[in-house]
Amino acid sequence: MLPTALKALNLLPKRNIMTSSAALAGKLSALKNPSLVKSQSFINNEWVKSTSGKTFKVYDPSTGEQIGPDVEECGSAEEVEKAIKVAKEAFKTYRNTTPKSRQDMLTKLYNLMLDNTDDLATIITAENGKPLADARGEHMYSASFCEWFAAEAMRTYGDVIPSTIPGLRNVVIKQPVGPVAIITPWNFPSAMITRKIAPALAAGCTCVIKVPAETPFSGLALAELVKQAGFPAGVVNIITSEDSKTVGEVLCASKDIKKVSFTGSTNVGKILAKQSASTLKKLSLELGGNASFVVFEDADIDAAVAGALVCKFRSSGQTCVCVQKIAVHASVYDEFTSKFVAAVNAFKVGDGAEQGTTHGPLIHSRALEKVEQHVNDAVERGAKVLTGGKRLHGNFFQPTVLGDVPQGAECLKEETFGPLAPIIKFTSEDEVIEMANDTDVGLAGYFYSRDIGRIWRVAEALEVGMVGVNTGVISQATIPFGGIKESGYGREGSKYGMSDYEITKVICMGGLGTS
Numbered sequence: 001m002l003p004t005a006l007k008a009l010n011l012l013p014k015r016n017i018m019t020s021s022a023a024l025a026g027k028l029s030a031l032k033n034p035s036l037v038k039s040q041s042f043i044n045n046e047w048v049k050s051t052s053g054k055t056f057k058v059y060d061p062s063t064g065e066q067i068g069p070d071v072e073e074c075g076s077a078e079e080v081e082k083a084i085k086v087a088k089e090a091f092k093t094y095r096n097t098t099p100k101s102r103q104d105m106l107t108k109l110y111n112l113m114l115d116n117t118d119d120l121a122t123i124i125t126a127e128n129g130k131p132l133a134d135a136r137g138e139h140m141y142s143a144s145f146c147e148w149f150a151a152e153a154m155r156t157y158g159d160v161i162p163s164t165i166p167g168l169r170n171v172v173i174k175q176p177v178g179p180v181a182i183i184t185p186w187n188f189p190s191a192m193i194t195r196k197i198a199p200a201l202a203a204g205c206t207c208v209i210k211v212p213a214e215t216p217f218s219g220l221a222l223a224e225l226v227k228q229a230g231f232p233a234g235v236v237n238i239i240t241s242e243d244s245k246t247v248g249e250v251l252c253a254s255k256d257i258k259k260v261s262f263t264g265s266t267n268v269g270k271i272l273a274k275q276s277a278s279t280l281k282k283l284s285l286e287l288g289g290n291a292s293f294v295v296f297e298d299a300d301i302d303a304a305v306a307g308a309l310v311c312k313f314r315s316s317g318q319t320c321v322c323v324q325k326i327a328v329h330a331s332v333y334d335e336f337t338s339k340f341v342a343a344v345n346a347f348k349v350g351d352g353a354e355q356g357t358t359h360g361p362l363i364h365s366r367a368l369e370k371v372e373q374h375v376n377d378a379v380e381r382g383a384k385v386l387t388g389g390k391r392l393h394g395n396f397f398q399p400t401v402l403g404d405v406p407q408g409a410e411c412l413k414e415e416t417f418g419p420l421a422p423i424i425k426f427t428s429e430d431e432v433i434e435m436a437n438d439t440d441v442g443l444a445g446y447f448y449s450r451d452i453g454r455i456w457r458v459a460e461a462l463e464v465g466m467v468g469v470n471t472g473v474i475s476q477a478t479i480p481f482g483g484i485k486e487s488g489y490g491r492e493g494s495k496y497g498m499s500d501y502e503i504t505k506v507i508c509m510g511g512l513g514t515s
């Protein structure tokens with residue numbers, strides 16, 4: 001089983017936690033542009049040390065080795081409040097910059113990101129573990145938000161609305177919402193930051209960003225480029241901390257923060273929503289999903305296999321839009337399943353930095369425990385292990401496919417966030433739509449069919465914010481990314497993503513001498 005994967009893993013070094021000085025020899029020391037390696041908070045365009053003198057370490061999920069310098073712990077309430085004050089002050093002038101100047105700075109940031117592609121991808125792989133090819137993909141995706149919103153800055157159009165009151169003229173304008181708090185996850189250390197800061201900066205907002213403690217280096221490298229791109233001091237601020245609870249509480253409770261944008265789990269999203277209630281601030285919550293991937297009997301099976309592979313196993317299953325359960329029509333179940341398993345068996349699991357690795361590790365041991373628990377639960381209920389099913393060394397888990405998974409299995413109900421693909425059989429369209437919608441969350445859903453009537457019917461019936469039809473990849477800067485139900489609210493990317501950072505104001509003008 002999985003001979004290539006096991007061979008690759010045998011080459012992996014055992015977990016070896018390096019000391020902080022030895023860490024200078026870690027993966028980040030290989031960057032062409034060493035000025036991108038930063039380990040302090042970034043406040044008011046300055047690199048800031050911890051007031052407590054505390055630091056934390058960041059480990060490569062592939063090897064267990066420390067990847068760079070110790071990072072300053074700057075998450076006390078006082079430190080967060082200082083960052084908010086800076087963002088509030090900077091907003092007073094940044095809000096009045098012209099859309100054209102914001103466009104120019106975002107375009108410069110985009111170009112700087114492209115100039116540093118190799119290094120920024122290396123940082124993503126070192127701290128997150130995803131293979132270099134995926135890290136480059138994330139990096140380009142990340143840069144594309146700067147490119148897209150640079151252009152959107154110039155399209156913050158308003159409106160003129162006819163008046164029902166004689167003599168009045170009604171004009172609608174868009175204005176930046178204010179200083180915003182941005183809390184990002186470790187699974188896309190770069191792209192989830194630009195997806196939020198690019199529209200914020202385009203709209204004229206300033207930001208306080210909490211980067212994840214597992215993957216702070218990508219965000220800090222971006223901050224260095226933000227500075228080089230010419231954004232004024234205080235417009236982008238980054239807090240480095242392991243204390244997400246304190247940082248989140250202070251940001252949400254602050255009267256000076258006018259919006260919070262968070263990507264992460266539904267549980268944490270609910271906590272942040274409660275904490276934000278006292279100020280009724282605007283929220284964008286991009287939370288967990290439970291996507292179904294449905295293969296109808298009229299599907300192109302080879303295309304469906306290819307789509308399911310990327311949709312399930314991208315980032316080793318650690319994406320919120322990845323498929324959670326694959327439902328295959330009984331008449332094509334055997335064909336789909338055997339082709340899918342053969343393709344999974346060809347994966348090369350290993351250190352993301354090694355040539356040829358197709359799938360990397362999970363982020364940490366808690367992530368492995370969840371995958372293992374879901375596999376064991378399904379197998380105890382009668383599911384068949386078609387491939388994988390076991391932990392490997394360190395943070396690695398075999399890419400796993402389970403067949404004939406019975407209803408009630410935990411992996412059909414909850415997000416696994418790992419490389420587990422449960423497959424179930426279905427016989428009717430109504431039955432499979434009911435199954436797909438039988439969940440509290442609704443982020444994405446996917447299906448393969450060549451029947452145009454069915455395509456419209458099913459796409460409209462799925463209770464999700466995003467539908468992939470005959471594709472396993474939907475993520476782009478140009479689409480409104482986001483969910484419904486307990487997957488949260490707000491949209492990121494696209495013209496819809498811009499409005500999440502704006503307020504809509506109407507100005508009703510009289511005394512114009514008009515009738």
Ligand code: SIN
Nearest residue numbers: 187263319320321475
């Ligand atoms: C996520 O997993 O949160 C985002 C994935 C994507 O943008 O494709």
